[in-house]
Amino acid sequence: GEDVEQSLFLSVREGDSSVINCTYTDSSSTYLYWYKQEPGAGLQLLTYIFSNMDMKQDQRLTVLLNKKDKHLSLRIADTQTGDSAIYFCAESMDNQGGKLIFGQGTELSVKP
């Protein structure tokens, strides 16, 4: 079945760039997503990328997609302490953004 894998932890210093990596198995996924979850809260959609794109940039966020390797990454430039959270990548099971398979989540810790 479909599977999404992420590393569990990442620690960076404030001002540095953070790169969170994700691998997925379902090559038919049309959309791939990055969500942010702060403690005890729901999920906030950060960005998504269509499978026919290699890169998408949105302010401090850059998403890179390598379809051949089924590898997705999220780069956060100039990481701030407010970026500390858990980041989930997800692929859509129904290609409509609803039924999502999530990775385990990467806990990003930003140190001043």
Place this chain on the structure above:
Amino acid sequence: GAVVSQHPSRVICKSGTSVKIECRSLDFQATTMFWYRQFPKQSLMLMATSNEGSKATYEQGVEKDKFLINHASLTLSTLTVTSAHPEDSSFYICSARGGGLGTEAFFGQGTRLTVV
């Protein structure tokens, strides 16, 4: 973005009782809603998909008689955990998708259920 509200945000109940969690789309009509469960320090697992006016579709391994889902209107879906047990303690999150809003599903803030 569109707003999805879940209620309650936290609930504690006794074993054997039932708990209802509401998921409301506040400013759009949600043709489809999704219920997820998240264990501590773990990912979200899709439990079921509900479409307004029809029966929910449950994922494999999810007991439909245990987790009753009702999507009676375009703005409200409810998840009832029946005869709750401590192992049902978890974080439950809903998301909603509506026509005309593209491919994004909007998430509620989640409900922390503790069964004692």
